[in-house]
Amino acid sequence: MTLTPDLLDALNSQRIETPSWGYGNSGTRFKTFAAQGAARTIWEKLDDAAEVHRLTGIAPSVALHIPWDEVEDYGELKRFADERGLEIGAINPNVFQDEGYKLGSVTSPDEKTREQATQHLLDCVQIMKQTGSRDLSLWFADGTNYAGQDDLRARKHRMRAALKRVHDALPEGTRMLVEYKLFEPAFYATDLFDWGAAYAHCLAIGDKAQVLVDLGHHAQGVNIEQIVAFLLDEGRLGGFHFNARRYADDDLIVGTSNPFELFCIYAELVSAATSSDALTRSTAQSVAYMIDQSHNIEPKVEAMLQSVLNCQEAYAKALLIDRDLLREAQAAGDVLGAHRVLTDAFKTDVRPLLSDLRAEQGLSTDPIKAHRQSGYQHRVAQERGTQSGGGGYPVKEKAHSV
Ligand code: AOS
Ligand code: ZN
Numbered sequence: 001m002t003l004t005p006d007l008l009d010a011l012n013s014q015r016i017e018t019p020s021w022g023y024g025n026s027g028t029r030f031k032t033f034a035a036q037g038a039a040r041t042i043w044e045k046l047d048d049a050a051e052v053h054r055l056t057g058i059a060p061s062v063a064l065h066i067p068w069d070e071v072e073d074y075g076e077l078k079r080f081a082d083e084r085g086l087e088i089g090a091i092n093p094n095v096f097q098d099e100g101y102k103l104g105s106v107t108s109p110d111e112k113t114r115e116q117a118t119q120h121l122l123d124c125v126q127i128m129k130q131t132g133s134r135d136l137s138l139w140f141a142d143g144t145n146y147a148g149q150d151d152l153r154a155r156k157h158r159m160r161a162a163l164k165r166v167h168d169a170l171p172e173g174t175r176m177l178v179e180y181k182l183f184e185p186a187f188y189a190t191d192l193f194d195w196g197a198a199y200a201h202c203l204a205i206g207d208k209a210q211v212l213v214d215l216g217h218h219a220q221g222v223n224i225e226q227i228v229a230f231l232l233d234e235g236r237l238g239g240f241h242f243n244a245r246r247y248a249d250d251d252l253i254v255g256t257s258n259p260f261e262l263f264c265i266y267a268e269l270v271s272a273a274t275s276s277d278a279l280t281r282s283t284a285q286s287v288a289y290m291i292d293q294s295h296n297i298e299p300k301v302e303a304m305l306q307s308v309l310n311c312q313e314a315y316a317k318a319l320l321i322d323r324d325l326l327r328e329a330q331a332a333g334d335v336l337g338a339h340r341v342l343t344d345a346f347k348t349d350v351r352p353l354l355s356d357l358r359a360e361q362g363l364s365t366d367p368i369k370a371h372r373q374s375g376y377q378h379r380v381a382q383e384r385g386t387q388s389g390g391g392g393y394p395v396k397e398k399a400h401s402v
């Protein structure tokens with residue numbers, strides 16, 4: 001397996017965004033274990049993200065969560081990131097932690113609560129202007145726990161109205177990514193419950209609205225790569241929250257329990273990026289590849305490195321698919337021949353290829369080993385100590401268990 005110029009080009013331009021919340025302490029509803037050296041503030045989270053980027057070369061942006069990562073001066077934060085070779089990525093408003101959101105945020109039956117939540121989303125649009133972010137990433141915990149608790153159509157209308165207001169406040173060249181989730185924390189009905197609901201809202205509110213696919217947000221057995229293919233073809237796939245799961249929204253290290261699914265998703269993206277249809281092509285080229293994982297017992301930086309590297313492997317394998325052969329087999333109705341073309345690529349060990357790529361890029365050929373040998377973890381453990389809870393500046397809502 002050699003690094004052809006095409007492969008090199010494609011692999012050089014791969015990008016993965018890491019989430020600020022993946023660097024702080026987080027846990028389950030049972031316990032948040034304090035990790036030695038876990039980042040306590042957004043500044044430390046950016047330091048960790050810079051370490052992941054330094055070692056992988058493909059993770060130059062960091063998603064923020066507001067207010068967990070709230071600062072007084074976002075210009076200063078942007079400069080701080082810039083000095084570390086990083087950019088501020090998607091802004092994730094938090095409309096699920098205030099007392100007032102017990103019955104929902106933008107879909108709450110209470111008008112004042114809806115207004116407060118919508119204002120927070122609009123404030124986040126202002127933050128995007130200061131951080132230079134392209135994407136506003138929206139996830140709502142909104143929903144109901146019992147049949148009859150609230151009017152489902154009224155809630156749909158409230159969601160539509162809020163999304164529309166925020167959409168219309170977005171500056172040119174920016175987008176809102178609408179994330180859906182089957183359940184949790186609502187257990188009877190979630191207002192944005194699947195890709196169809198998110199897609200219908202996006203379609204109704206405007207061109208800057210696109211769907212975000214979190215790999216942990218579907219029912220068991222749902223074919224996520226087919227959703228990806230469909231949304232790409234409709235020009236409405238905005239981005240991903242990559243993670244792995246076996247049961248529900250487990251938010252584990254990407255590609256650990258489901259490498260074939262991750263590969264099939266990348267296979268659709270690679271195929272769409274060279275589609276003869278201009279909309280499909282440009283949609284594929286604008287996809288935001290973000291990781292959304294929360295660590296309970298894993299060392300944070302190494303866990304994030306592993307996720308980024310697993311995305312790189314999945315993408316490299318997807319690039320190896322022999323497209324001509326695949327088309328021929330498909331056209332000939334050669335069921336197993338076509339499948340074999342795909343699995344041949346999936347079964348290829350791309351680690352030597354990626355090691356060559358890193359050598360080309362002047363990186364260490366084994367980022368995990370390099371991280372383990374760098375002393376970074378030891379140094380931050382000394383400097384930061386062991387703190388319970390997450391981080392934030394100024395100190396605000398800290399604990400994170402979603
Ligand atoms: C929640 O389940 C969603 O995946 C959110 O995208 C994300 O986990 C949250 O914004 C970070 O707390
Ligand atoms: Zn998510």
Ligand code: ZN
Nearest residue numbers: 214216249251
């Ligand atoms: Zn998730």
Ligand code: ZN
Nearest residue numbers: 214216217249
């Ligand atoms: Zn989630």
